[in-house]
Amino acid sequence: MLFLSKKQDWLGNISGDMLAGIVVALALIPEAIAFSIIAGVDPKVGLYASFCIAVITAFVGGRPGMISAATGAMALLMVTLVKDHGLQYLLAATLLTGVLQIIAGYLKLGSLMSFVSRSVVTGFVNALAILIFMAQLPELTHVTWHVYAMTAGGLAIIYLFPYIPVIGKSLPSPLVCIVALTVIAIYLQLDIRTVGDMGALPDTLPIFLWPEVPLTLETLQIILPYSVPLAVVGMLESMMTATIVDDLTDTPSDKNRECKGQGLANIGAGLLGGMAGCAMIGQSIINIKSGGRGRLSTLCAGVFLLIMVVFLDEWLSKIPMAALVAVMIMVSIGTFSWSSIVKLKQHPLSTNIVMVATVIVVVWTHNLAYGVFVGVLLASLFFANKIGHFMYVESKLDEATNSRTYHVIGQVFFNSADKFTAAFDFKEAVEKIVIDLHRAHFWDISSVTALDKVVIKFRREGAEVELIGLNEASSTIVDRFGVHDKPEEIEKIMGGH
Amino acid sequence: MNTNTNRVLACIDGSSLTEAVCDYAAWIAQRVDAPLKLLHMIDHHHETAAISDLSGNIGLGSQEHLLEELAAVEQQRSKLRLQQGKLLLQAAKERVIQAGITNPDSNQRHGSLVESLIELEDSIRVLVIGIRGKVHENQPDKIGAKLESIIRSLHKPILVVNDAFKAPQRIMIAYDGSKATEKAIDMVAISPLYKGLTCHLVNVSKDDAATEQLLEAAVSKLKNAGGIEVTTKKLQGKPDQALCEYQDKHDIDMIVMGAFSHTRIHDLLLGSFTAKMLVNAKKPLLLLR
Numbered sequence: 175m176l177f178l179s180k181k182q183d184w185l186g187n188i189s190g191d192m193l194a195g196i197v198v199a200l201a202l203i204p205e206a207i208a209f210s211i212i213a214g215v216d217p218k219v220g221l222y223a224s225f226c227i228a229v230i231t232a233f234v235g236g237r238p239g240m241i242s243a244a245t246g247a248m249a250l251l252m253v254t255l256v257k258d259h260g261l262q263y264l265l266a267a268t269l270l271t272g273v274l275q276i277i278a279g280y281l282k283l284g285s286l287m288s289f290v291s292r293s294v295v296t297g298f299v300n301a302l303a304i305l306i307f308m309a310q311l312p313e314l315t316h317v318t319w320h321v322y323a324m325t326a327g328g329l330a331i332i333y334l335f336p337y338i339p340v341i342g343k344s345l346p347s348p349l350v351c352i353v354a355l356t357v358i359a360i361y362l363q364l365d366i367r368t369v370g371d372m373g374a375l376p377d378t379l380p381i382f383l384w385p386e387v388p389l390t391l392e393t394l395q396i397i398l399p400y401s402v403p404l405a406v407v408g409m410l411e412s413m414m415t416a417t418i419v420d421d422l423t424d425t426p427s428d429k430n431r432e433c434k435g436q437g438l439a440n441i442g443a444g445l446l447g448g449m450a451g452c453a454m455i456g457q458s459i460i461n462i463k464s465g466g467r468g469r470l471s472t473l474c475a476g477v478f479l480l481i482m483v484v485f486l487d488e489w490l491s492k493i494p495m496a497a498l499v500a501v502m503i504m505v506s507i508g509t510f511s512w513s514s515i516v517k518l519k520q521h522p523l524s525t526n527i528v529m530v531a532t533v534i535v536v537v538w539t540h541n542l543a544y545g546v547f548v549g550v551l552l553a554s555l556f557f558a559n560k561i562g563h564f565m566y567v568e569s570k571l572d573e574a575t576n577s578r579t580y581h582v583i584g585q586v587f588f589n590s591a592d593k594f595t596a597a598f599d600f601k602e603a604v605e606k607i608v609i610d611l612h613r614a615h616f617w618d619i620s621s622v623t624a625l626d627k628v629v630i631k632f633r634r635e636g637a638e639v640e641l642i643g644l645n646e647a648s649s650t651i652v653d654r655f656g657v658h659d660k661p662e663e664i665e666k667i668m669g670g671h
Numbered sequence: 672m673n674t675n676t677n678r679v680l681a682c683i684d685g686s687s688l689t690e691a692v693c694d695y696a697a698w699i700a701q702r703v704d705a706p707l708k709l710l711h712m713i714d715h716h717h718e719t720a721a722i723s724d725l726s727g728n729i730g731l732g733s734q735e736h737l738l739e740e741l742a743a744v745e746q747q748r749s750k751l752r753l754q755q756g757k758l759l760l761q762a763a764k765e766r767v768i769q770a771g772i773t774n775p776d777s778n779q780r781h782g783s784l785v786e787s788l789i790e791l792e793d794s795i796r797v798l799v800i801g802i803r804g805k806v807h808e809n810q811p812d813k814i815g816a817k818l819e820s821i822i823r824s825l826h827k828p829i830l831v832v833n834d835a836f837k838a839p840q841r842i843m844i845a846y847d848g849s850k851a852t853e854k855a856i857d858m859v860a861i862s863p864l865y866k867g868l869t870c871h872l873v874n875v876s877k878d879d880a881a882t883e884q885l886l887e888a889a890v891s892k893l894k895n896a897g898g899i900e901v902t903t904k905k906l907q908g909k910p911d912q913a914l915c916e917y918q919d920k921h922d923i924d925m926i927v928m929g930a931f932s933h934t935r936i937h938d939l940l941l942g943s944f945t946a947k948m949l950v951n952a953k954k955p956l957l958l959l960r
Contacts, residue, residue: 182718182720185720186716186719187718187719187720190719190720190723194720194723194725195723196728197725198727200846201727211916238718332728333728333730335726336724336728342726342823343724343725343726344725345725345726346725346726346727346728347726347727347728348727348728349727349922418734421738422734422737422738422741423717423741424715424741424745425717454730459729459733459734459737460727460728460729460739462741463724463729463733463737464718464723464725464727465717465720465722465723465724465725466720467717467718467720468718504728504729504730505729507729507730507731508728508729508730508731508733508734509729510731511734512731512732512735513732514736576942604754
């Protein structure tokens with residue numbers, strides 16, 4: 175199942191996919207190098223990872239046309255692991271991440287994405303954009319003015335080059351930027367940092383190697399705290415990117431297959447000396463924009479990347495870091511959801527709070543998983559609060575029989591239970607109380623307990639209490655948890671009074 | 672209720688066979704007294720890109736711009752296709768009304784034909800479809816790209832039209848005694864479609880004695896049903912060639928047979944009889960599944 179693909183996913187768009195694949199590969203190289211630097215490993219680790227992940231997800235991924243490779247979100251999570259324990263433990267953690275993701279895929283955890291609301295997704299991508307931008311800052315501090323000039327020039331090329339007629343739309347402007355800045359740096363013999371200064375570049379095709387770590391429980395204790403967030407963040411970003419690609423191409427994707435695909439890709443990356451990665455929002459948008467749709471585009475991106483890297487490593491090392499910074503700033507700007515800022519005024523406050531809270535937590539902790547957790551939690555609380563408002567109680571006194579009928583309408587659950595209890599007038603001396611629950615929904619034990627308390631309180635005041643119209647949903651919960659019809663339980667509940 | 676189920680469904684796409692498909696569908700609908708529905712699919716070919724901008728950069732709001740741009744391009748295309756489809760359906764409707772069908776139903780849907788047909792399967796009594804669509808229109812040695820998947824995924828009778836309409840007089844049943852063809856015989860016996868037609872029950876095999884028995888049983892079944900004139904014939908040689916030659920010689924108008932009773936893998940290795948018949952037969956094939 176994992177390897178079966180429709181023919182049209184591969185061959186439906188051959189020329190478009192190949193061209194888009196080349197454009198993406200050209201943009202992947204600076205990203206892979208930049209993310210390796212973030213993680214604190216040699217650029218080759220990120221480049222091998224990008225090749226491996228792109229190629230494997232092309233075959234086993236659930237979203238044709240999506241680009242996966244080494245990413246900033248993942249790189250940020252591994253910084254301390256690399257610093258404290260070295261590259262081999264990172265490779266082992268990458269393997270474990272893959273295993274966890276495959277398990278998640280088989281457990282169909284991809285469907286949990288439905289709990290991640292729109293504002294959390296927006297917060298996630300905005301935070302990601304900010305993190306990518308912040309990761310460029312070390313390259314821009316304590317440097318000569320040349321670097322600033324080069325970076326600004328690079329950005330100008332990237333955004334203005336497409337306006338040149340004819341060639342503007344057929345040459346990828348990030349490539350033009352890199353080539354131009356490299357030529358300038360070599361020609362003027364500028365003394366600025368280049369890619370070659372950042373560590374080893376690939377000089378051969380990747381080779382299979384098992385991470386050199388002892389297979390002990392201690393190793394597991396070291397890598398597991400890294401693998402779990404890596405797996406979570408990898409799946410989150412992949413699912414979000416898949417949704418974006420779904421929207422852009424108006425086609426469906428298989429999210430659970432994507433989880434398994436990401437897992438396999440990470441296992442492959444770990445075995446070929448690469449770091450963990452996931453789907454990339456910016457690159458996937460570039461791919462779709464360039465006309466890529468099928469699995470072939472992802473495969474081409476990976477293969478072209480490797481070919482260029484292995485055969486052009488001499489030139490690659492001469493690229494000034496300023497050029498990479500310019501490209502990464504572009505990725506950061508492109509990833510940022512501009513409309514979320516424009517629409518801040520239109521959206522309800524709760525939505526904005528969720529979005530901003532997600533961003534703040536991520537930027538603070540450098541861990542997208544925490545941000546999403548906080549975002550989902552806040553969104554759920556806001557939702558519970560909103561639903562809690564959908565409850566009211568009205569009542570009518572029948573003087574002839576000295577009885578009062580309460581009508582409960584709406585949702586009764588932990589959040590509205592107090593409001594529910596407070597709606598009854600226990601001081602009123604009546605003989606009979608009727609509580610009509612026809613149009614009420616009891617969701618949890620809190621609501622059932624609240625109803626019990628109300629019934630018992632009325633009884634203690636000497637009234638007969640009758641419940642009518644417990645609808646089916648409510649009555650199942652009341653039957654299971656209710657105590658008001660069991661006398662021995664009454665004293666327990668009201669014991670404190 | 673009956674108007675929603677048991678329809679004759681004709682798939683039209685504007686290729687040269689569309690008119691023949693309408694005619695055959697009308698013929699069947701009249702003979703079995705079932706409502707007729709015309710179906711036109713708008714397949715969007717999402718696997719190819721509508722626009723391609725190789726500038727490779729992304730800026731503020733790139734994603735939103737791209738979405739809007741893609742949506743606008745596709746909206747234009749789809750509108751055009753919708754319009755074309757409406758015209759096609761209108762022409763087809765007029766044609767079947769002229770053929771004597773009252774109130775034909777027409778339907779236009781988005782998506783792939785195979786998926787739509789699977790969804791509609793329960794309401795289909797007979798599916799009428801051209802052997803090749805617009806893509807392969809001028810390649811007489813090819814069958815439509817989706818035809819095999821359609822035949823394999825549906826379990827309803829499918830009439831594959833490959834020639835201009837001629838009201839069938841003589842039909843040929845390709846009979847090999849397998850379960851699929853046994854069922855085909857049963858269906859032919861009970862359906863009003865075949866009443867009054869001459870039926871050639873043809874078997875291609877080497878073993879004479881066993882064949883004789885098989886044919887006899889089948890003939891008696893058909894004769895008991897009444898209204899069908901039956902002749903039998905035993906042929907030798909390669910089944911597809913022998914059947915096609917026989918069809919030529921006796922001026923058979925329609926071939927009735929089972930279809931794709933083997934798995935895809937079996938057919939991949941050994942070749943599929945149904946596929947050969949689809950390519951070689953000169954007259955419409957009614958595939959009973």
